Amino acid sequence: MTSRPFPDLTGQHPSAILNSLREWAEGQAEDTIAWYLSDKAVRRRISRLLRGCAILLGVAGGVVPLLSAATAGIGASWGYVLLALGGGCLAFDHFFGLSSAWMRDIATAQALQRALTEFRLDWATTGLRTEANGGYGPVGPEATRRREDLIRVLVTRTAELVEAETGEWLSEFRTNIGDLNRRSEWTASSAQPSAEPAPRQSGSS
Known part of the structure; x- marks a missing residue:
């Protein structure tokens, strides 16, 4: 995922600056x-393929x-091999x-669409x-400040949603790594033969 470069606002009129910032914020969210919709499509296809193979x-x-x-x-005995392969698909x-x-991609994309x-x-x-004319007309200073706040809120909300999804991914990945390490240690300890006491030798009296 790449972010859009910040627009060059040098020498622009305040209204043009506001429009440039709006387009940049909207483009960033879009x-x-x-990206999340594209990532969702790829992961969903692979996940369904693995689960379909596991069922078969x-x-x-x-x-x-x-x-x-x-x-x-x-x-x-081939039945055990097929069952093991099915379990491997689910484990993968x-x-x-x-x-x-x-599923996280769907939830994040929907939240971003709602914010946009x-x-x-x-x-x-x-x-x-506006406060200036008391009716419908050009955007006044108060509305301009309000729109500046809206741009800031959209940019912040977009970043927060991405950070939250990334945090969930990191937490899940660490949990899976820990589970894999514990299972590997358990398998290694189970494979080691238990130490048996040496046979007692009878001494001559």
């Missing part, structure tokens, strides 16, 4: 939304022993957080009535 392998792993028993075959999806990631829509509505309605 680019972020597009699980079903096949359960059917193979039954077919082997019914036909007096010798391939019953869980460890890399594919399912949870594309609120900004545009507030921008359009602010300044319709």
